[in-house]
Amino acid sequence: MRIDVVTIFPGYLAPLREALLGRAIGSGLLDVAVHDLRDWTHDVHQAVDDSPYGGGPGMVMRPQVWGDALDAVLAADERPARLVVPTPAGRPFTQADAHAYAAEERLVFACGRYEGIDQRVVDHYADALPVDEISIGDYVLVGGEVAVLVVVEAVARLLPGVLGNPRSAAEDSFSDGLLEGPSYTRPEVWRDRPVPDVLRSGNHGAIARWRRDRALERTVARRPDLLAALPPDALDKKDRAL
Numbered sequence: 001m002r003i004d005v006v007t008i009f010p011g012y013l014a015p016l017r018e019a020l021l022g023r024a025i026g027s028g029l030l031d032v033a034v035h036d037l038r039d040w041t042h043d044v045h046q047a048v049d050d051s052p053y054g055g056g057p058g059m060v061m062r063p064q065v066w067g068d069a070l071d072a073v074l075a076a077d078e079r080p081a082r083l084v085v086p087t088p089a090g091r092p093f094t095q096a097d098a099h100a101y102a103a104e105e106r107l108v109f110a111c112g113r114y115e116g117i118d119q120r121v122v123d124h125y126a127d128a129l130p131v132d133e134i135s136i137g138d139y140v141l142v143g144g145e146v147a148v149l150v151v152v153e154a155v156a157r158l159l160p161g162v163l164g165n166p167r168s169a170a171e172d173s174f175s176d177g178l179l180e181g182p183s184y185t186r187p188e189v190w191r192d193r194p195v196p197d198v199l200r201s202g203n204h205g206a207i208a209r210w211r212r213d214r215a216l217e218r219t220v221a222r223r224p225d226l227l228a229a230l231p232p233d234a235l236d237k238k239d240r241a242l
């Protein structure tokens with residue numbers, strides 16, 4: 001998979017080259033190119049923003065610079081691409097989106113700053129390729145770069161060969177619609193807190209039941225919306241008895 005990121009702060013994307021993702025890039029599983037939007041400015045001030053039509057706070061990013069940048073970046077590789085534009089006003093990015101993006105040959109991310117990018121940029125490219133305006137949560141960041149780090153990490157870990165232990169991606173929380181329950185490792189007792197006995201019993205049926213119960217309890221307490229979204233047959237009689 002090829003990933004391109006266009007931003008006025010290329011340094012913000014440096015963490016992509018660390019650790020797991022750094023190894024994925026090194027092993028050729030992932031090809032990441034970060035581009036400085038200002039390379040496509042032509043004025044001495046390298047202006048990328050201007051005042052919003054209709055008034056309002058802050059500045060809006062100019063369409064011309066983004067058009068020149070995205071035309072050049074898209075033309076640099078013939079693989080079909082999906083354009084992903086983080087925004088507070090986007091559709092929520094989910095694990096299902098991460099799986100869908102992991103199947104793409106190429107992702108191009110447009111990182112806005114200020115109050116965002118002139119809407120005509122998204123509208124223009126939506127005539128030529130799939131464009132997603134996505135939010136990573138109901139809070140307002142200063143720009144799209146952190147959202148891109150989140151999305152790239154969620155997608156890259158799903159690529160075959162990137163994770164040392166592929167089972168863990170397959171057994172992600174949300175994969176069965178519930179939050180995952182608590183995890184424990186050695187020592188058996190830590191600061192007078194023992195590991196739950198069932199986990200040391202070797203009784204795999206009882207362990208599976210206990211883990212399911214803890215996942216249900218946690219989901220009820222923290223994410224009742226996930227329960228409501230479960231298909232009707234997702235909870236069995238024992239689940240409902242909890």
Ligand SMILES: Nc1cc(-c2ccc3ccn(Cc4ccc(CN5CCCCC5)cc4)c3c2)n[nH]1
Pocket residue numbers: 086087088111112113114115116117134135136137138139140141142143144145147
């Ligand atoms: N999930 C998520 C993604 C982002 C994100 C992504 C991309 C950009 C580009 C710029 N910013 C900053 C910014 C600040 C203020 C506004 C205006 N808006 C007015 C009404 C109330 C909400 C804010 C918009 C954009 C970005 C923020 N934040 N959170």
